Amino acid sequence: METKTITIRVNAEVARMFEAASEEHRRKLEVLLSLKLSDATRSKRSLEEVMSEISRNAQARGLTPEILDSILNEE
Known part of the structure; x- marks a missing residue:
């Protein structure tokens, strides 16, 4: 490959x-x-469906909106 x-x-x-x-x-x-x-x-799924699944998985693993904000605002 x-x-x-x-x-x-x-x-x-x-x-x-x-x-x-x-x-x-x-x-x-x-x-x-x-x-x-x-x-x-x-995937034949839409990007929105894939993103929703990723979001659900992240939340199930403990990712909160506050933690995500912190990660996104890191420089």
Whole structure:
């Protein structure tokens, strides 16, 4: 499978965790992210439906509007 490097924005904590991970763990995370991005772009669901599912999952994992605001306002 041919691969290509892309750049995506993530919060600083996620970036630190990724950078601190072993090479093997980073490769696994890259494969997982690639699969998720592929699913999201090939999905017949609308972007709104995908975003709603992501929102529900984030809330179920404890992400509150206040935490999201804090993450989005980080520089």
